[in-house]
Structures are given as C-alpha cells and as structure tokens.
Amino acid sequence: MTDRIRDFLTTRAEQVPVVSDTDVVVIGAGPAGLSAAVSAARNGARVTLVERYHHLGGMASGGMVLVLDDMVNDGTEIVTTGIVSEFVDRMQRQDGAVFPPPEDCLTNWEMWRKWARWGCIDFHKQGMPQPIIHAVAFDPDAWKRVSLDLVAEAGIELRTHSWFSEAIVENNRVTGVIVQTKLGRQAIRARMVVDASGDLDVAASAGASFATGQFIVTTVFRLMDVDTAKAEVFEYENPEAFKALDRQARRVIGGAWGMWWLKTPLPGVVWCNCPHMPGYDGLSPEHMVEAEYEGRRRMMALLEFARANLPGFENAKMLGAAEQMGIRQTRLLQGEYVVTKDDVKRRRHFDDSVCRGRDYYTPYRALLPKGIDNLIVAGRHYSVESEAQKQSREIPPCMAQGEAAGVAVAKALEANCALRDVDVRAIQKQMRAQGADPGDMPSANALIEPIAAA
Numbered sequence: 001m002t003d004r005i006r007d008f009l010t011t012r013a014e015q016v017p018v019v020s021d022t023d024v025v026v027i028g029a030g031p032a033g034l035s036a037a038v039s040a041a042r043n044g045a046r047v048t049l050v051e052r053y054h055h056l057g058g059m060a061s062g063g064m065v066l067v068l069d070d071m072v073n074d075g076t077e078i079v080t081t082g083i084v085s086e087f088v089d090r091m092q093r094q095d096g097a098v099f100p101p102p103e104d105c106l107t108n109w110e111m112w113r114k115w116a117r118w119g120c121i122d123f124h125k126q127g128m129p130q131p132i133i134h135a136v137a138f139d140p141d142a143w144k145r146v147s148l149d150l151v152a153e154a155g156i157e158l159r160t161h162s163w164f165s166e167a168i169v170e171n172n173r174v175t176g177v178i179v180q181t182k183l184g185r186q187a188i189r190a191r192m193v194v195d196a197s198g199d200l201d202v203a204a205s206a207g208a209s210f211a212t213g214q215f216i217v218t219t220v221f222r223l224m225d226v227d228t229a230k231a232e233v234f235e236y237e238n239p240e241a242f243k244a245l246d247r248q249a250r251r252v253i254g255g256a257w258g259m260w261w262l263k264t265p266l267p268g269v270v271w272c273n274c275p276h277m278p279g280y281d282g283l284s285p286e287h288m289v290e291a292e293y294e295g296r297r298r299m300m301a302l303l304e305f306a307r308a309n310l311p312g313f314e315n316a317k318m319l320g321a322a323e324q325m326g327i328r329q330t331r332l333l334q335g336e337y338v339v340t341k342d343d344v345k346r347r348r349h350f351d352d353s354v355c356r357g358r359d360y361y362t363p364y365r366a367l368l369p370k371g372i373d374n375l376i377v378a379g380r381h382y383s384v385e386s387e388a389q390k391q392s393r394e395i396p397p398c399m400a401q402g403e404a405a406g407v408a409v410a411k412a413l414e415a416n417c418a419l420r421d422v423d424v425r426a427i428q429k430q431m432r433a434q435g436a437d438p439g440d441m442p443s444a445n446a447l448i449e450p451i452a453a454a
Contacts, residue, residue, distance in 0.1 A: 109129050203369050362392075
C-alpha cells in the first residue's frame, strides 16, 4: 500500500547473470501459462516456463478451484476444448476427475441430485433444477502431476522458485525478463514473452496501459472425514431444515457461493468455496496478510458450526487451506481491443476470435498491449472491462487464451514478424488442428454485427 511508504532509497547498478536464452519465456505456470508454454513448444518453439511457487497449476492446484466450468454454450455444445480437454482426460485416467456423461446432461431433479454436489450445474440459469452440464470436478494434485508430465513431454525448460521482477525493454520491444531467486536476480533473454502472471506483472512493468479492479478474494479449503451420502440424504429429505442450516452456515463464514461445499474425487473429502472477502487489494502484501488471518478465522468457525449442526459433518476435520489465496481481479490490460460487458453478455462474435468461453468470444486484439512488441497476454488479466472480466475469467477460457497465445508466438517466430502482424487465420487454423475451438465459426446464438467506431 503506497500510503504506508515513507521513504525511498537508491540501489547501485548490478550485473545480472543470464540463465536462459530462449525463443519464448512464459511468466506464470497457472492454467493459462502452462497451456501457452505447451502450445508454443508443440509448435516448434524453445520455451522457458517461469513459476514463482514450487508447484504448477496456479489457481487450479495451489488455489484449489477444483471445478472446471464455463465450457458449454447453451445446451450441450462443448466449446472450450484443446489442451483443457487433454488435462481432463489425463486426470480421469488417474482417478482425479469426475464429470457427467452426455446422457446425464439433462434438466430434472434426478440428475440434479446425482450431479449438483459435484458442481456440474449451469449456475447461469435461473429456476430449479438447473441444467446438468459438462463441468469437471478434479483433484488439485492430479492437476500438478499432469502439468509436470506435459512440461516434460514438450521439452520445456522449467524454472520454479523464480519470482518475476521486471521486464527488459528495448525500443518498446520486450527482449526478456529478470526474475528474483534465492541465488539473486537472474535474467532470461527471449524473442517472445507471454505474460500469464494473472496480475499483468510483465505488461505493467513494460509500460502497458492497464486498469485496476477489485473483486472478492477467497480462501478455499477442504474438509475430510465427511459422510457426503448422509449429508445429501439430509438435504433432499429435509429441505426446509437443510435450507435454514445452510443459511446459517453461510452467515458464519460471512459470505459464500450458494453451494459452498462440493464433493471431490477423494472419498470423504469435500471442497469448500469460502469465505468470500470483499475490499482487499490482491496486489497489496498488507491486504493479503489481513485476508489470510480473516480467512483462517472464518473457515475454522465454519468447521465448528458444521460439526455441531450439519448431518454428515459430525466427524469432519480440517484437511487444509489452499496454498494460494484466490485473487479474482487486480490489473486488467487495456490493449488493442477492450472486451466489454456488452460483448460478453450479448455473445458478440469477432472475426479475429482465437478462443472461446461459455458463450463469448475473445478477439486476438484483446491479448495484445498497445505500442509494445514481442509481448502477449493470456489469462484473467487480458484486455477487458472489470464487469466483463467477472463473467469471463474462469479456468477453461483462460487455458484457451494460453493455447492461442502459444500458437501466436510460434507463428510470429516462424514468420519473423511482430505479434500484431501474425495472420489470425493461421492461428485459428492451428487451434482447430490442436483440437481447440478458436471461435472462428460462431454458434447459432452469437451476435454478429459490426462494432460502432469510437
């Protein structure tokens, strides 16, 4: 927080060792960054992947998000595919993913009772029961394992325990990054840079325009020794008593998503998406410390309440909180195109769409900062309005952005051109060749109309 800064000092100049000289450096090994690195490497680029934590996966593993959604357009049309589908398949083979088969994707109470506590419901639909859709509950350690497998198979140079420090910029071109490690500052030279930091760290350091926003922060956690069958029987056989206790539980934690606990692929282990804590700045160390204390206090209060009052939770124990705080929004790129709330809400189609979310399309221009070359952005900090970001920041579409960014940097290297000069049709074609849907062919419910000039 800048209001706590009382003084400044000047450090001496230094020589920074170059530890890697590569085609592409990707900052952040979360869902978007991992997808970008794998996609670029599979398309022939030499890739270095930088991650500040000891694990890969970002919010999917360290943040324990644990449900992949925002992949289905109206009905059963699965539109977010490619590397995200590969993740799901690999985790399922390790008993680390659960999702409904196509025949269960219906709207009735039978399917609701079967799948709702896995999080496989369309939260965007009003009324009950909500439709069962293709969504995936998964185990965070399975995500870590699959991530490492993909990195190794693609021949990616992985550098964990390396915290991004600053962008190296020459004549408005990003030529590499400096990271902080236990051995001091280290430099990585690269022809192309992918900012998948989640907070726009690289682009902001390089001088890109951005907006700031805030949303809730969360501390996700898991409980063990929960009798989920008993809890579900109580919920469905005693609906009024359940609703009363459920409302009390959400008051105890001080705000949470309606279905605050879900089943996981691990028997007796439940995922708790709470507490929701507004008003914290995800860039502020001071705020994050306060949120850590507050989140821990609330989750222990919930555990005490659940053990005393909720059938099935009598023997519940704290398995552990997520390694990473759930930061939803901080810096947002203001790039060559800024996706609006209206774009997302009305399903506006773009000719230069390179990836899709649920029923919205992301133009290639929204991944590119203005006036800065050799840099592309992928993830929840892409070029978007704050209100639009709240509707388009889920893990699968961020992975699709990363996959498209990986294709783009490979194409730029191949053509020896700037990222903004890459043929978008070539990106779209390659995305389809990789099993991904770039959104070049709009669904029937897309809005196809020109955008009025500013």
